[in-house]
Amino acid sequence: MWNWIQRFSSPKYFYDMSAMLIPWFAISALLVGVYGLYLGLFVAPTDYQQGESYRIIFVHVPAAWMSLFIYMVMAVSAAIGLIWQIRLADMVAAASAPIGASFTFLALVTGMLWGKPMWGAYWVWDARLTSELILLFLYFGYMALQSAIEDQRSADKASGLLAIVGVVNIPIIHYSVEWWNTLHQGATVTKFDKPSMHVDMLIPLLLMAVAFQLFYAAVVLIRTRNEALYRDRNRRWVRELIGRM
Amino acid sequence: MGGYAFFVWTSYALTFVVVIANIVSPIVQRKKVISRIKRTIRREQLQKQDNV
């Protein structure tokens, strides 16, 4: 069993296998995304309260979901790398961070663009936006620590530990910010909490979420392959591979 | 878009930008990694020739 895991988690094996997977993920992401966008922008009905501006949720909500999901993936991969010393897991974590940060950024700016028509201001300190902002800081901290430490193994393990500490903190931070926000709500009632959603709006939302997932899968595979090449740059399999290029 | 055109379309435009950036960046990164390794191979070959 352990041999099996070691074989499948070798960077070289991963590099060869992933080449086949990437096109599948990329194309399905494109198809699902286009269909979801079509349904969301042209088929879903106008919202009673928010008019047409609600359509931003079809990118804002999936982006926010991805920002959290990718952080989880980062933390779990880092834990696997730390506990079982599987280098591929460290590579996946490092590869995921910039992707997660970009989705967090997207969630923030689309949240701001949704906020202006809703509340009249681009930025309000509501629970969702504030939590996303803090999540962005957590991503930056991870990436900064990775690049600050020279030795690759130490850098992976240190930033991996930071990711795990961050994951433990995320529920605490989220709860604190929610609680803090209910105190200071004032006139801005957060319309982000959708009570129940019309199914015609729910379906494009879920489709976009799936599309983003498939997109992340494709991109993280490409990035992880780059990490594998770079980290094993002095090993034979890479040298032979590059030599053939 | 009921007067909200700017907000909705800017959001989707930014989504598009982020998606493109996430595609272009790893591809550029890959090229850089490969060319760097190639340079290292080249340098080592030259050093070997010098040593002979």
Place this chain on the structure above:
Amino acid sequence: MFNAFSHLLIRDLRLALRNRHELANPLIFFVLVVSLFPLAVTPTPEALRAMAPGVIWVSALLAVLLSLDRLFKQDYEDGSLDQLMLSPNPLMILVLAKVLAHWLLTGLPLVIIAPLLGLFMSLPMEAIDVLIYSLLLGTPVLSLVGAIGVSLTVAVNRGGVLLSLIILPLYIPILIFGANAVDVAADSMSVRGQLLFLGAVLALALSLAPLATAVALRITASR
């Protein structure tokens, strides 16, 4: 094991007391930064009272952050950290001793001088009480969580800003509940929930932070 703990604690305290003047720095920083706000904004009592909880808490946060360097840097540079890591005693316990020393030297003085700053910022008496309790519960957490950050960055050159970037997001829940406790106490409302939360976070930090710090030290500082 308790011997090692108390020896390390006393050693750290003694070493710090040799540079007595350096000890006052975080304290002076704390008072200085809080004093900047009346100067920068307005000295009217109502405005001061409104911003007091946040200003005092953020300044305390920054003062602790700036002082975290002393936790491991000197030991890393002169080799004592290596000795600690080679010790047969669990590194977790040794870390706890160092963190306790750090808190006694930085956190506790902040708690002691906080009432004065409460007066500076026109806080009513009930709020000053709660200020002390909240800082008493919060500053140990700041030292404990701060230790994780320091251990991750101890081998990085000029890692000070990196340390802040890593730790400040983790400090946010403590800041929220600590400052809020003082805020509602000034309006004579119950602060039980907030203080219980701070207590719970302290318990969590006491059990997990030394472990995380020990793991981080073995990652970054073993040679």
